[in-house]
Amino acid sequence: MKKFICTATVLILVATCCVALVACQTNKLKEATRYGDDYTIVCSYDSEAHIISAEQTVKLVNRSENSFDAVKFHIYANQYRQDAQNPVVPNVYRTKAYPHGDSFGDISFDNVKVNGASVAFVVEGEDCDVLSVPVEGGLFPDKSVTIEMTYQVQLADVCHRLGYNDNTVNLGNWYPILCHVDNGNYTSSPYYNVGDPFVSETANYNVSLTLPQNYLVAATGDLQDATNNGETVTYTYKANAVRDFALVLSDKFTKISKTVDGIAVNYYYYADAEPENSLDTACGMVEYLNKNVGKYPYAQYSVAETEFCYGGMEYPNLAMITSGSASYREAVAHETAHQWFYGIVGNDQIANAWMDEGLSEYLTYMYMDSTGEMPLSRSMLACTKTYVTYVDVLTRFYEDVDRSMRPINVYKNDNEYVVFTYVKGSLMFHTVYETVGAAKFWKSLQTYFDQAQFTVAPSSQLIECFAATCGDEAGAIFTNFVEGKEVIGKVTD
Numbered sequence: 086m087k088k089f090i091c092t093a094t095v096l097i098l099v100a101t102c103c104v105a106l107v108a109c110q111t112n113k114l115k116e117a118t119r120y121g122d123d124y125t126i127v128c129s130y131d132s133e134a135h136i137i138s139a140e141q142t143v144k145l146v147n148r149s150e151n152s153f154d155a156v157k158f159h160i161y162a163n164q165y166r167q168d169a170q171n172p173v174v175p176n177v178y179r180t181k182a183y184p185h186g187d188s189f190g191d192i193s194f195d196n197v198k199v200n201g202a203s204v205a206f207v208v209e210g211e212d213c214d215v216l217s218v219p220v221e222g223g224l225f226p227d228k229s230v231t232i233e234m235t236y237q238v239q240l241a242d243v244c245h246r247l248g249y250n251d252n253t254v255n256l257g258n259w260y261p262i263l264c265h266v267d268n269g270n271y272t273s274s275p276y277y278n279v280g281d282p283f284v285s286e287t288a289n290y291n292v293s294l295t296l297p298q299n300y301l302v303a304a305t306g307d308l309q310d311a312t313n314n315g316e317t318v319t320y321t322y323k324a325n326a327v328r329d330f331a332l333v334l335s336d337k338f339t340k341i342s343k344t345v346d347g348i349a350v351n352y353y354y355y356a357d358a359e360p361e362n363s364l365d366t367a368c369g370m371v372e373y374l375n376k377n378v379g380k381y382p383y384a385q386y387s388v389a390e391t392e393f394c395y396g397g398m399e400y401p402n403l404a405m406i407t408s409g410s411a412s413y414r415e416a417v418a419h420e421t422a423h424q425w426f427y428g429i430v431g432n433d434q435i436a437n438a439w440m441d442e443g444l445s446e447y448l449t450y451m452y453m454d455s456t457g458e459m460p461l462s463r464s465m466l467a468c469t470k471t472y473v474t475y476v477d478v479l480t481r482f483y484e485d486v487d488r489s490m491r492p493i494n495v496y497k498n499d500n501e502y503v504v505f506t507y508v509k510g511s512l513m514f515h516t517v518y519e520t521v522g523a524a525k526f527w528k529s530l531q532t533y534f535d536q537a538q539f540t541v542a543p544s545s546q547l548i549e550c551f552a553a554t555c556g557d558e559a560g561a562i563f564t565n566f567v568e569g570k571e572v573i574g575k576v577t578d
C-alpha cells in the first residue's frame with residue numbers, strides 16, 4: 086500500500102494514506118507453479134446490484150507436517166459488514182472512503198463441497214472472517230483435497246480494496262483465499278484496518294468473469310480469451326505462481342500499453358491528464374528493477390487509476406493508484422516496486438511490514454534519484470526530519486517511547502505505522518546503502534530476490550543475505566533499526 090507523508094511537520098502529518106538469468110527465472114516460475122495450489126473461479130458481476138456471483142474450486146495439497154480436521158479460508162469480504170467489530174476503514178478515513186455515506190457488504194455461501202460431497206461449513210474467526218471447511222477423516226500431510234463453493238459477494242459503496250465507487254469497481258481480497266500455514270498451523274489474523282493485513286502463498290489461478298460489455302478490466306494474470314455474449318463479455322485469465330488475484334473494472338477506462346524487456350505494461354485510466362507520463366513511470370520502474378534487482382517473471386503488469394482512500398494498493402501483476410492524489414507518479418513507482426517485494430518475494434506483511442513497505446518506498450526514492458526527479462539526499466533528509474520530529478513529539482507525551490518496528494496491529498495508530506514502517510524503513514535501507522556502498526547493496530538485494538522469490542521470506546533471510554555479502558555490520562544495522570536501538574540525528578527542541 087502507498088501512504089503519503091507530509092514532511093513539513095509531523096503535527097500535520099497526514100497518511101493518505103538477463104539470457105542465463107531469464108532461463109533460471111523461468112525455471113523458478115515453473116517450479117513454483119508445480120508447487121502451488123490451484124484456484125478456478127467462474128464468476129459474474131451484476132453492475133446494478135453490485136454483486137459478484139461465483140463458483141470456486143480449490144485443489145490443494147497439505148504441505149505441512151500436521152494433519153488438519155478442516156481447511157481454512159480468509160473471507161475478507163465479510164469485514165465490510167455493518168456489524169463488523171473492526172471496520173475496514175479507521176474513523177479518520179471514513180469520510181474519504183464513504184463519500185456517499187455508510188455502505189456495507191458481505192459474502193454469503195450457498196454450498197460448500199469437499200471431494201464432491203456437501204459439508205457443514207462454519208464461518209468463524211475473530212470477526213466472522215474465516216471459513217472453516219471440515220474434511221472428513223482429516224487431511225494428512227502430502228494428501229490433496231478438492232473444495233468447491235458457490236457464493237455471492239455483496240459490494241459496499243466504498244473507496245477501498247473491495248467495493249464500488251463512482252468510477253471503478255475494486256476487486257481486491259474478494260474471494261475465499263487459503264489461510265497461510267505457519268509452523269504447521271493455519272493463521273487466522275483478522276483484517277486489521279492498519280497496513281496490508283494479509284499473507285498468502287503463491288498459487289495458480291484460472292479466473293473467468295462475465296460482466297457488461299462496456300467495461301474494461303485490469304487484472305492479475307494473462308488474458309486467455311474474451312467471448313462476446315451479446316450484452317455481456319466473458320474474460321478468461323490464467324495466472325501461475327501469484328499470491329493473490331485482483332481486478333479493477335470500469336466502464337470509463339481507456340487503456341494504453343507499452344512493452345518493456347518483453348513485458349506488456351498496461352495503464353488503465355479515466356481522469357489522468359497525463360496518462361503517458363504515468364505509463365512511462367511504470368515502465369521506467371519495471372526497467373530499473375529488472376536491471377538492478379532481478380527479472381520480473383510474468384508476462385504482463387497493469388496499473389489502474391481508481392478511487393481509494395489511501396495512495397494506492399498493490400496486487401500481483403496489478404496496481405491500484407488513487408485518482409487525483411498529489412504524489413500520483415510516486416505511487417505508481419511505489420506500487421510497481423511492490424511487484425518485486427510483496428508480489429514475487431513475499432513476506433509476513435502483518436509481522437514485518439517494513440520488509441516490503443520500507444524497501445518499496447526506498448526503491449522509489451532511488452528510482453526518482455536515478456531519473457533526476459528528486460535527489461536521494463533530499464528524500465532522505467525529509468525522512469530524517471519526519472522521523473526525528475515524530476519521535477520528539479512522542480517523547481513529550483510518553484515517558485518510554487517504543488522505537489521498535491512492530492507488527493501492524495501493535496502500533497497506536499495509522500500515523501505511527503506509517504512513520505515506523507515507511508519512513509524509518511527507508512532510513513534503515515539507506516543507512517545500509519551508505520555503509521556498504523551501491524555494489525554490495527544491489528548484490529545483496531539480488532541474492533535475496535533470487536533466493537526468496539515465490540516464498541514468504543522471514544526477516545532473518547533478508548538480513549542474512551545482506552550480512553553474507555556485506556559483513557556483520559550490515560546485519561547489525563537492520564537489527565538495531567528493527568529493535569529501536571538505531572541512532573538517527575538528534576532529538577531537537
Ligand SMILES: [Zn+2]
Nearest residue numbers: 086087442445
Ligand atoms: Zn506499499
